[in-house]
Amino acid sequence: MKIRHKFKTYLLIVILPLFILSIIYWLHLENSIQKERQEQAEWAGSVYQEYIDQVIGETKKKLELLSLSSSVLYMEDEKTEHLMEWIKDTDPRYAGVYWISMDGVSLSGTNKNLYHYYLIEQDDINRAIVTQRAAVAEGKALNNSGFNYFSIFAPILDHEKKAHGFLLAHIRLDHMEKILNILIPDQTLKLETSDHIQILSINAESTTRDSKWVEIPLTEVDWTLSVKKPDTLNTNTMNAFFMFVFFIFFFTHMVYTFVEELLVRREEKKQKALIEKQKIDFVGTLAASTAHEIKNPLTGIKGLIQLLVEKHTEEQDQFYYSVIMKEIERINSIVSEFLILGKPMARKLTTYDVRSIIAELRPIIESEARHFKMEVAWNVVKEPIWVRCTKDQLKQIILNTAKNGFEAMKDGELLSIRIYHENGHAKIDIIDIGQGLNEKDIDKVFEPFYTSKKEGTGLGLFVCKRIIESFDGTIELASKPLIGTTVTISLPLLTNHP
Structure with a gap:
C-alpha cells in the first residue's frame, strides 16, 4: 500500500x-x-x-x-x-x-x-x-x-x-x-514565370516533397520568387528541448522529494501523537485505577488520624498529627490529578462572573503569598465578565498557577494578577518575575510528566490545559530567563448573561 x-x-x-x-x-x-x-x-x-x-x-x-x-x-x-x-x-x-x-x-x-x-x-x-x-x-x-x-x-x-x-x-x-x-549562401530558391516555367534554381537538390516555400512576387515582372524555409528541426532545437526536459525533471524531483519529506514528517508526527495519546490513555487508565485504590484507604487513614487528633491533645502529638495531615492532603492532591488524567473531562458547565471567582480566591492567594513572603497586585475590571466553566476547577487552576509563580520568585517579589476582556474573550494573566524558562522548555511545560521541580509530578499544567480546553478556552505561557513568566488563561466571553 x-x-x-x-x-x-x-x-x-x-x-x-x-x-x-x-x-x-x-x-x-x-x-x-x-x-x-x-x-x-x-x-x-x-x-x-x-x-x-x-x-x-x-x-x-x-x-x-x-x-x-x-x-x-x-x-x-x-x-x-x-x-x-x-x-x-x-x-x-x-x-x-x-x-x-x-x-x-x-x-x-x-x-x-x-x-x-x-x-x-x-x-x-x-x-x-x-x-x-x-x-x-x-x-x-x-x-x-x-x-x-x-x-x-x-x-x-x-x-x-x-x-x-x-x-x-x-x-x-x-x-x-x-x-x-x-x-546569402546555402539558401534554396527558384524563380518561375507566370506560366510556371522555371528559369532559375539554386540548391534545388536539397528540396523534398515536404519542403515548405515562401513565395515573393517581383515588382518589375510578373514572376514569382520562391524561397525554401530552413528545416524546422536542428541540433540547437533538440538541445533546447532536452535542456528544458532535464530542468523540469530536476525541478519536479526536488518538489517530489520535498513533498515526500513533508509527508514523512507528517506521518511521523501523527504516529508520535498517536503513541503519546496511547501512552497517556494507558497511563491515565492505570493511574485512575491505582488512584481509586489509594484514595479509599487514604480516606480511612485520614479519618483515623482525625480521631487521634481529638484523643491526644498534647502539643507534641498535635504537631505530628498536623504533619501527617498535610502529607495526606498532598497525597490526596496528587491522586486527584491522576484521576483527572485518567478520565475525560465532564462538560457540566455553569455561567459565572470571573470577578466572583477571583473574589473567593483572593483571601486564599493572599494567604499563600504571606506564607511565601510575597506580594500580590490585583488589577480587575469593574464590569462583569461572564464565562461558562466549572467553578471549582477554574479556582484550582488559578490557585495552582499562582502557587507556581510564588515558588519561582524570591522573598519580597511581586506577583501580578490581571482580569480583563479582549476580542470577545475573558483573560486572566498571572505574572511572576521569577527565573523564567528557556525557549526550548516552554513547549514542554504542558506535556505530561514534564517538571522542573524536585517534588513535582509533571501533571499540574497538563491537567490545567485539559480542563481549560474542556471550557473551549486556551492556556498559554510566555517566559524569558531571569525576567519572569506570564500565564494567560483565555475563555469565551458571554455577551448574553443572566
Whole structure:
C-alpha cells in the first residue's frame, strides 16, 4: 500500500507535469521555430527580390536610354554592331545584345549565330508598342554557348514615337546565380514565370516533397520568387528541448522529494501523537485505577488520624498529627490529578462572573503569598465578565498557577494578577518575575510528566490545559530567563448573561 501511494505521488508530481509541460514547451518551440524560419525565408526572399528587381529595372532603363540614341544608327550595320558590342561589354550580366526588327527577328548583334532568329514573340512586340516602354520577354529561356538567360527589350522610336525596331539584351542567369549565392549562401530558391516555367534554381537538390516555400512576387515582372524555409528541426532545437526536459525533471524531483519529506514528517508526527495519546490513555487508565485504590484507604487513614487528633491533645502529638495531615492532603492532591488524567473531562458547565471567582480566591492567594513572603497586585475590571466553566476547577487552576509563580520568585517579589476582556474573550494573566524558562522548555511545560521541580509530578499544567480546553478556552505561557513568566488563561466571553 505504501509503495502504491509513493507511485501515485510520483506520477502526480513528476511524470504528469513533466509530460504535460514537455508537450506545451515542444508546441511553443515548434511554433517559435516555424515563425523564425518564416521570417528568415521572407528576409532572404526580400534580399533576392531587391537584387532581381534591380537587375531588371536597371536593364530596362539602360535599354530605354540607349534606344533613343540608337534610332540614328538604324540600317548602318557596322556602327550597329559596334554599338551592340559596346553595350555588352559595359555590363557582365549581358550574354548578348541585339537589334531586332518589327517582326521580332534579330538583324544584328553580338552573336552572329542568332542572326535572323525570332527572339521576341508577337504578344511581347504588341505589348511594347502599346506601352512604348522596355519589357521582359515572356518566352521560354534560351540556351546559348552554355549561358542560361532571359530577354529584356526596348522599342526604338523615331521622332514621331513610332517603333521601327527593338534593342534586346540577354541577361545571364549564371551570373545572377553567383551573385545570389554570395548575398546569402546555402539558401534554396527558384524563380518561375507566370506560366510556371522555371528559369532559375539554386540548391534545388536539397528540396523534398515536404519542403515548405515562401513565395515573393517581383515588382518589375510578373514572376514569382520562391524561397525554401530552413528545416524546422536542428541540433540547437533538440538541445533546447532536452535542456528544458532535464530542468523540469530536476525541478519536479526536488518538489517530489520535498513533498515526500513533508509527508514523512507528517506521518511521523501523527504516529508520535498517536503513541503519546496511547501512552497517556494507558497511563491515565492505570493511574485512575491505582488512584481509586489509594484514595479509599487514604480516606480511612485520614479519618483515623482525625480521631487521634481529638484523643491526644498534647502539643507534641498535635504537631505530628498536623504533619501527617498535610502529607495526606498532598497525597490526596496528587491522586486527584491522576484521576483527572485518567478520565475525560465532564462538560457540566455553569455561567459565572470571573470577578466572583477571583473574589473567593483572593483571601486564599493572599494567604499563600504571606506564607511565601510575597506580594500580590490585583488589577480587575469593574464590569462583569461572564464565562461558562466549572467553578471549582477554574479556582484550582488559578490557585495552582499562582502557587507556581510564588515558588519561582524570591522573598519580597511581586506577583501580578490581571482580569480583563479582549476580542470577545475573558483573560486572566498571572505574572511572576521569577527565573523564567528557556525557549526550548516552554513547549514542554504542558506535556505530561514534564517538571522542573524536585517534588513535582509533571501533571499540574497538563491537567490545567485539559480542563481549560474542556471550557473551549486556551492556556498559554510566555517566559524569558531571569525576567519572569506570564500565564494567560483565555475563555469565551458571554455577551448574553443572566
